[in-house]
Amino acid sequence: MENIYDLVIIGGGPCGLASVVEAKVAGIKSVLLLEKGTNHSQTIRTFYKDNKRVDKEYKGLESQTKGRVKFETGTKEDVLNYFDSLLDSENIDAFFNTEVEKVIKNGDIFEIYTSNKIYKSKFAIIAIGRMGKPNKPSYKIPPSLNGIVNFNLDKCGNNERILVVGGGNSAVEYAISLSRTNTVTLSYRKMEFTRLNDINLKDIKYEEKYGNLILRLGTDVESLENEEGKILAKFKDGREFIYDRVIYAIGGSTPVEFLKNSNVEIDDKGVPIVDEYCQTKIKGLYIGGDLITRSGGSIVFALNHSNTIINHIVNK
Ligand SMILES: Cc1cc2nc3c(=O)[nH]c(=O)nc-3n(C[C@H](O)[C@H](O)[C@H](O)COP(=O)(O)OP(=O)(O)OC[C@H]3O[C@@H](n4cnc5c(N)ncnc54)[C@H](O)[C@@H]3O)c2cc1C
Structure with a gap:
């Protein structure tokens, strides 16, 4: 029989990982995490310097976590170890080296396209951040x-x-x-x-x-x-x-092609349009984390999005 997941989460950064944990604790049975990197948290691994102090209160954004995943100021290594333990604690399918190209709703089911397979799911969360594409200067680099x-x-x-x-x-x-x-x-x-x-x-x-x-x-x-x-x-x-x-170090940009190919509406600043539950205009398709912030987000922000999203899915 064809495997249809309850929830597929795209992107294994803070928002994606917290969504996995929230989903499992909330009793959502079959959850799949798809991450394009060789391991979770590629933004943290690639752009944080070793031993970096990771601030809970970052850029003046909200600093209180609302959900089940807690987070305290520590080092890069503390954060990665903590996220490792979260991933290990839940019985989920997580596929790495799996880049998602687009998400298409077909009837009531989402089809999640990768280069060699289409995964199917009742709900989907896009949590791919912005740092896959770091901003470049306007002038040419030889x-x-x-x-x-x-x-x-x-x-x-x-x-x-x-x-x-x-x-x-x-x-x-x-x-x-x-x-x-x-x-x-x-x-x-x-x-x-x-x-x-x-x-x-x-x-x-x-x-x-x-x-x-x-x-x-x-x-x-x-x-x-x-x-x-x-x-x-x-x-x-x-x-x-x-x-x-x-x-x-001038930030990252929205993966516009991914969103366009997935039929997600974006505003004139390139930010996806979502409601207060982080749901796009496509029912059942949610976006959390940096991707829905205007001037860059934070880890706590991303964690709180996951809590909002999973509560909304469960209440449905
Ligand atoms: C240098 C630096 C320092 C920072 N310091 C702090 C700090 O001290 N405190 C703080 O709170 N915040 C800090 N931040 C911000 C914080 O890292 C982000 O707000 C947070 O990581 C956003 O989480 P996210 O889950 O939305 O996205 P990300 O962390 O960007 O994770 C997205 C994940 O999705 C994966 N992905 C991307 N595209 C695809 C695809 N097509 N298919 C599958 N997977 C995909 C990526 O590989 C990545 O693992 C810092 C950011 C930077 C760059």
Whole structure:
């Protein structure tokens, strides 16, 4: 007989994982998690630096968890270990290396398309975040610089001259952490930081005051060029500097194609339209986590979406 799941969850980040737990605790029997990475929590694994402090209260967003999955400020490793234990505690099917291409409602059943199989389900949650596609600058990055123009810290070494571009918590944390063993400049286009939490704001001021890094506020890079294997960054104020590496930490963007192919309506800012239960206009199809936030979300936010969604499904 054809297997029809009660619920398929697409994306194994905080929202997807919490949805699994909430669903099982609420008594939803057959739940399938599909994650494109080799393991859960790809955003945390790829973009958080090792030992990063993971704040419960992030960007001034709500910091109280509503559901069954709790979360406290800790390190990246604490968070991953906790999520490991959540996944192991529930008897669910979880398939990794499984990228979903689209979700189509056919009658009362959702068809979830991957490259080699179509899964079927009564309800579906899209929790794929935004960091699958990190934002890139509007100017062209010369292909010859690809190895040294990065969007996370994976390739960073020591004793390099590094330019970090961005003004959010991620950019500031990257800059401070890299400055321990490198010469770091942080460039932010605004004159002031407006989106930092109190700790990061205090830390960046301290690091600048003691000359541990160079802060260039109100500056915007205009172009990058290859100069003898190094990066020549030309700024709009006419100044030019050579770097060994440039790291952009300027957020991620909505996977518009995925949503369009799934017939999910998005607003003029590219944010999916959902109701207060995170349900799209397609009944039974929900979206949670970063994807439905306007200026980036948080872990607690994602966890709370999962609670809202599962309560709504159960009440149906
Ligand atoms: C550098 C950095 C630092 C941060 N620090 C903090 C912090 O201190 N505290 C805090 O609360 N928040 C922090 N955040 C934000 C937090 O990480 C996000 O809000 C949270 O991860 C969002 O969870 P999510 O489940 O919506 O999406 P994600 O965590 O992005 O998870 C989405 C998952 O879906 C998978 N996926 C994507 N596309 C597909 C597909 N087509 N098919 C199958 N799977 C797919 C991805 O591989 C990924 O595992 C930080 C973010 C960054 C980038």
